[in-house]
Amino acid sequence: MFIIDSLLIGGLRFVLDKVAAAADSELNDDTALREQLLAAQMRVELGEITQQEFELLEADILRRLRELREQRQGSHESALSSSDYEITGIEASFEGDEHALPARRR
Amino acid sequence: MSTDPAPSLGDALGLPLGGSPRRVPLRRGSLHAVEINPHQAFQRWLRPRRSVLETIALRGTWLDESDVRQLLRLSLPGIDEIAALLEMLRFGRSRKYDVVVVDTAPTGHTLRMLAMPAMLSVVAHVFEDMQAKHRAMVEALRGAWLVDEADALIRELTTDAQRLAGFLRDSETTELTLVSLPEVLAVEETIDALCSLMQSQIPVAHVVVNRVTLPPPQRCGWCDVRRRAETDALATLASRVDALPVPRGVLRVRLSIVGSRESEPVGLRDLRQVAAELAGRALVPRTSRTRAPAGVQFARLPATGLSGSHQIPAARLLMFGGKGGVGKTTCAAAAALDIAAAAPHRRVLLVSTDPAHSLADVLGSAISDTPQAVPDCPGNLRVRELDAARAFESMRERYAASVDSLFDRLARGSSFDAAYDRRVMQDLFALAPPGLDELAAVLNLVALLSDGGTDHGTGRALRAAAADGERRKVRRGFDVIVMDTAPTGHALRLLEMPETVQDWTKALMSILLKYQPVMGIGELGEALLSLSRALGRLRALLSNAAEAQFVVVTRAATLPRAETNRLLRRLRVLRMRVAAVVVNAAGAGTCSRCRSTERRERREIASLAVDTQRLPLMLAPAAVPPPVGARALGTWMQQWRTIR
Numbered sequence A: 001m002f003i004i005d006s007l008l009i010g011g012l013r014f015v016l017d018k019v020a021a022a023a024d025s026e027l028n029d030d031t032a033l034r035e036q037l038l039a040a041q042m043r044v045e046l047g048e049i050t051q052q053e054f055e056l057l058e059a060d061i062l063r064r065l066r067e068l069r070e071q072r073q074g075s076h077e078s079a080l081s082s083s084d085y086e087i088t089g090i091e092a093s094f095e096g097d098e099h100a101l102p103a104r105r106r
Numbered sequence B: 001m002s003t004d005p006a007p008s009l010g011d012a013l014g015l016p017l018g019g020s021p022r023r024v025p026l027r028r029g030s031l032h033a034v035e036i037n038p039h040q041a042f043q044r045w046l047r048p049r050r051s052v053l054e055t056i057a058l059r060g061t062w063l064d065e066s067d068v069r070q071l072l073r074l075s076l077p078g079i080d081e082i083a084a085l086l087e088m089l090r091f092g093r094s095r096k097y098d099v100v101v102v103d104t105a106p107t108g109h110t111l112r113m114l115a116m117p118a119m120l121s122v123v124a125h126v127f128e129d130m131q132a133k134h135r136a137m138v139e140a141l142r143g144a145w146l147v148d149e150a151d152a153l154i155r156e157l158t159t160d161a162q163r164l165a166g167f168l169r170d171s172e173t174t175e176l177t178l179v180s181l182p183e184v185l186a187v188e189e190t191i192d193a194l195c196s197l198m199q200s201q202i203p204v205a206h207v208v209v210n211r212v213t214l215p216p217p218q219r220c221g222w223c224d225v226r227r228r229a230e231t232d233a234l235a236t237l238a239s240r241v242d243a244l245p246v247p248r249g250v251l252r253v254r255l256s257i258v259g260s261r262e263s264e265p266v267g268l269r270d271l272r273q274v275a276a277e278l279a280g281r282a283l284v285p286r287t288s289r290t291r292a293p294a295g296v297q298f299a300r301l302p303a304t305g306l307s308g309s310h311q312i313p314a315a316r317l318l319m320f321g322g323k324g325g326v327g328k329t330t331c332a333a334a335a336a337l338d339i340a341a342a343a344p345h346r347r348v349l350l351v352s353t354d355p356a357h358s359l360a361d362v363l364g365s366a367i368s369d370t371p372q373a374v375p376d377c378p379g380n381l382r383v384r385e386l387d388a389a390r391a392f393e394s395m396r397e398r399y400a401a402s403v404d405s406l407f408d409r410l411a412r413g414s415s416f417d418a419a420y421d422r423r424v425m426q427d428l429f430a431l432a433p434p435g436l437d438e439l440a441a442v443l444n445l446v447a448l449l450s451d452g453g454t455d456h457g458t459g460r461a462l463r464a465a466a467a468d469g470e471r472r473k474v475r476r477g478f479d480v481i482v483m484d485t486a487p488t489g490h491a492l493r494l495l496e497m498p499e500t501v502q503d504w505t506k507a508l509m510s511i512l513l514k515y516q517p518v519m520g521i522g523e524l525g526e527a528l529l530s531l532s533r534a535l536g537r538l539r540a541l542l543s544n545a546a547e548a549q550f551v552v553v554t555r556a557a558t559l560p561r562a563e564t565n566r567l568l569r570r571l572r573v574l575r576m577r578v579a580a581v582v583v584n585a586a587g588a589g590t591c592s593r594c595r596s597t598e599r600r601e602r603r604e605i606a607s608l609a610v611d612t613q614r615l616p617l618m619l620a621p622a623a624v625p626p627p628v629g630a631r632a633l634g635t636w637m638q639q640w641r642t643i644r
Helices: A002-024 A026-046 A051-073 B009-013 B038-060 B065-073 B079-093 B107-114 B116-142 B149-169 B184-199 B221-243 B268-280 B328-342 B359-363 B388-411 B419-430 B436-449 B458-465 B471-476 B488-514 B522-542 B558-573 B592-611 B630-638
Strands: B022-024 B031-033 B176-180 B204-212 B254-259 B317-322 B348-352 B381-385 B480-484 B548-555 B577-586 B617-621
Touching (some): A026 A051, A026 B488, A026 B522, B009 B031, B009 B268, B009 B558, B038 B116, B065 B488, B079 B107, B079 B116, B079 B149, B079 B488, B107 B184, B107 B436, B107 B488, B116 B419, B176 B184, B184 B204, B184 B359, B204 B221, B221 B254, B221 B592, B254 B268, B317 B328, B317 B488, B317 B558, B328 B348, B328 B381, B328 B480, B328 B548, B328 B630, B359 B630, B388 B436, B388 B522, B436 B480, B436 B488, B436 B522, B488 B558, B558 B577, B558 B592, B577 B592, B592 B617, B617 B630
Parallel strands (some): B176 B204, B204 B254, B317 B480, B348 B381, B548 B577, B577 B617
Antiparallel strands (some): B022 B031
16 A cells, blocks of 8 residues: 555656746746635635735735736736636646646636 | 424324334334434444445545545435435334335425435445545555455445335335325326336335315305315326326226315324225216316405405515425415516516426416516516426536546646546536435525626636526526425425535535645636635525525414424524415315314414414415416415414
């Protein structure tokens, strides 16, 4: 059983490594941030964090998303509201390919 | 044994009953009686099997011990049907009893229960999938597999499922009796049940029509009209049963009647008389000789209370519930028509969530799962009979897609083989859960009450989860929803369901969050989040007295009153506001038998008035034939009286 367990862990390890390695990719930053926002929303629903804590997190994430957007588009953007970023689904790829498909945005 | 979640068996026997069989004092023979306790029954089954189930879940999924424990602690929707099956297995196998007589839950849920052995097979299959992955790995490592406890449990479930399914279909071992009333709605429900059972190849031995009015002691206009209408209903039943295609080798269904008594049979002596009658009086179908007067005849109501002004408040959600057969559907339909007519600017939805729908019969018009206008009814009224299986199917398709995408992500490029997990997940999603009808009703309410969603885009996932054709409605919404529920026991389950589903949703959310670094959350997380929020809103609505109210329908008789009191107690615990108690089918004619009936009714109503304290209390007259269609329902409602 232990051998199997470590094989599994190995598999998970592989995936986690990929996530870490892709950290610089602007695509995964965007995706990861949006996931973080969704996770924060879920945590406040579960009562794991307070509404105040959530609002702080949300403000921080939106700020970073905005910075990311400005970096990419190189123009002045007005303040983003959370409705600009509808979390609908993530298509991050864990393959070796660094130039993965762009995230679907609705 | 009674498997009804709102049992009346103890009331009928005149003995207090509980979850363990107790002896019924007889001079000859041995009889025990029990009203099953679903939670106890399930825990009794689960206790010795819990650790094996945990093992199967741990091996078969990527969940860990704390995840599995968390899930196994949650309460199950459809617990009544599960427990009914388990107790039938337990007592059927016990050497203490040679014969088991089952007083089942009302039609709709008993049909669900009878379909459960098939579901048990699927559960065993899902466990087999989970076990298969483990077995493959062990075989790969050790080169061999030794059968273990998990295999034994899976085999037990599979065998039990097959045995039970066979047992129910074998007329040597099982005899199913349908009990009806000599009224159009009851007859229709009975015919529907017969067809459904025939399709499942479960043979029905006997149909008993109860409470048939016998000839009056003197001439009585009311009794005559009543008997004519009943004769017609019986003739309909007999001819429809005759017309059913009977499979070769199956005996014809035996039809018999039991006469109405002056007072309800309660206690052993009364019940023995009923038994004697059950053995004897066959149904002789006749068409009535004289023509019935046109239109609906109303009984004379006992001279109490103010006539006319009845006020059923138009809360956002108005639920009608009560004992089976008292007239919930008729009252709900009449109220919906009244509310719609009184406020033409409001959009009113009349929806039935009882799996044994009767709305179409009451309105005299075909009704489907899509809200529709009905001829002769106010233009602002829409009517719907909720198709639970279809609602669940569309929800399942929605989530199956996001679970699939979850596994796509996991599988791509990693050495982790998710083939088994994906199959397990898909099999799980193929299950229609017990408690399907309550689940679908709650999800439907959630969709109906969402005003286009104010959450950041997550409302979209929720709207997508509602059935197709609901989208436009959801955006506009209904101002008033009048809901005809299943009988008492399952109406209460319905009210408990939002909390149960929210507990499950939150448990799944916390598991997703836990595995976020590996799998991400994605669409499934988003959908669960919207669902949890919407359920929170629904729960808030249900306990808001101004927004959601319950109307209890009953009759002026002992067993319905006892059940009503228990229902009112449970509604208080659930913090559900009761708008009114309606005593239906009250009143009688002029013969001495009718007058004594009336006296008894008056006593019952007086007791009920004391039991219900300050609640608004209304009387609705007995009507022959029962009002069908908008016009008749409107006329009938004009005859209601307010007592308090």
